[in-house]
Amino acid sequence: MLNCLTAKLLNQKKLKFMLPKKVEKILNEQIEKEGYSSHLYLAMASWAENSGFKGIADWLYAQAEEERFHMLKLVHYINERDGKTVIPVIKLPPAKYAGIKEMFNQVLEHEQYITASINNIVGVCIDQKDFTTHNWIQWFVNEQIEEEASSREIIDKLNLVGTQNMYLFDRDILGMRRPSAVTGGQA
Numbered sequence: 713m714l715n716c717l718t719a720k721l722l723n724q725k726k727l728k729f730m731l732p733k734k735v736e737k738i739l740n741e742q743i744e745k746e747g748y749s750s751h752l753y754l755a756m757a758s759w760a761e762n763s764g765f766k767g768i769a770d771w772l773y774a775q776a777e778e779e780r781f782h783m784l785k786l787v788h789y790i791n792e793r794d795g796k797t798v799i800p801v802i803k804l805p806p807a808k809y810a811g812i813k814e815m816f817n818q819v820l821e822h823e824q825y826i827t828a829s830i831n832n833i834v835g836v837c838i839d840q841k842d843f844t845t846h847n848w849i850q851w852f853v854n855e856q857i858e859e860e861a862s863s864r865e866i867i868d869k870l871n872l873v874g875t876q877n878m879y880l881f882d883r884d885i886l887g888m889r890r891p892s893a894v895t896g897g898q899a
């Protein structure tokens with residue numbers, strides 16, 4: 713009788729801690745978005761490297777790794793909460809870009825899209841009363857402030873140097889990277 717009661721209580725506790733299905737679904741959708749971010753920056757890096765911009769390429773390769781780290785963070789979290797992770801097919805990013813400034817404008821636009829997506833997750837957590845995920849997702853909320861700020865900083869610098877003096881910009885861009893969440897140090 714006692715064992716039966718204990719099992720029932722444990723079950724209730726587990727049910728309370730379980731990831732709500734709507735939260736699980738939106739986190740899985742975010743896995744795909746972070747995976748695409750990684751692919752997009754990898755495609756941009758490859759294009760930049762092929763176009764002779766080694767420094768810009770290295771910045772983007774490092775950014776692609778950061779995005780993969782974001783994707784893995786979501787995968788581990790869903791699994792830790794006893795949810796079901798779906799590893800998605802990632803769509804093809806563009807292979808060519810109109811120019812360096814145009815490309816970084818695309819980076820900023822993409823980060824703004826990701827910020828909106830993270831904010832949407834916060835809304836679903838509140839709606840579902842999943843305060844554990846609400847607390848956990850704050851790391852991404854803060855990360856997005858920095859990701860947008862660093863894209864804006866690069867665009868500001870590009871506006872200052874103009875398109876005629878890309879040598880110095882390409883040489884110095886890596887110095888603009890903040891400490892990496894992946895390596896714990898510079899890019």
Ligand code: FEO
Nearest residue numbers: 746779782826859
């Ligand atoms: Fe993981 Fe740049 O958003």
